[in-house]
Amino acid sequence: MLSQKEESGCPAGFLQANLYDKFYSDTKGVEYGVFPWYAEKIHYKTHTPYPEGMVLISKDKFYDFDIRSVARFYIVSNDFMSFCKELDVGIADAVAIQVLSKNGEIISSKSYNAVLFEELDARSETDPASTFIEEDGLIFRFKKLVLPPGFKRDLFKFKGLISGSNTLICSGAFKELAKGIKGVEFTPLESVLWSAVRPI
Known part of the structure; x- marks a missing residue:
């Protein structure tokens, strides 16, 4: 699974940024x-x-990261998008965006996209060996995630989950392709401590 890695141009936690339909010189109103x-x-x-x-x-x-979330969509570099296009990744929507300071200056050498990934159902698209924390019949965290035999998606997430369980998960093939991307740490599912994950 993918977790935030803090390094230059890759802040941890929430981005201090919002997505608008166009540039506004004054966003207060x-x-x-x-x-x-x-x-x-x-x-x-x-x-x-x-x-x-x-x-x-x-x-x-x-900014120098390759992927970060804002609300339920993601800000994704062109490099990261190219990996998604090479492998089995469900993308519901994507569009090229500009990333600017409040003064309208470009703040990254990378080109970015706003991306909405398709989200899977944790109850129906996991192996029965998976265990969850639930409330009123709704799953909201993983205790243990086991993927079913024949699962083919290379990058995915599950809908409706919170905290570390709300992060992106990838295949070994995706991790290999994405070696060297900025601001991301990869942890094997077998050893992940979900409560310690800083979700992408």
């Missing part, structure tokens, strides 16, 4: 939470396609 990419929550029934021309406006000074 713009309620970004009403944009569909924020307003459509975990249990959404439909997805409004991302428009062209979106801009991530950041308070951070410099």
Whole structure:
């Protein structure tokens, strides 16, 4: 599974950034939470396609990561996107974006995309040997995750989970291809301590 790794240009925790439909020189009067990419929550029934021309406006000074989440979508570099296209990765939507400072300056040498990954159902798409923490019949954390025989997806996540269980998980083939990406640590499923994961 993928966990945040803190290094130069790769902050840990939440990005100090929000995704807008276009660049605004003053974002104070713009309620970004009403944009569909924020307003459509975990249990959404439909997805409004991302428009062209979106801009991530950041308070951070410099980005060099290859993937970070913002709300339930991800900011993904072109390099990371190329790995997704080579392997079996379910992408519900993706669009190229600009990543800018509040003054409109480019803060990364990398090109980025806003990406929504398809999300799997933890009850139906895991092996029966998996164990969970549940409340009112809803799974919200893994105790132990075992993937079913013949599982083929190379990068994926499960919907409706919280904390470390809400991170992306990848195959060995994806990890091999993505060697050298910035801001990501890989941990084998057999040894993962879910409560210690800093989700991507």
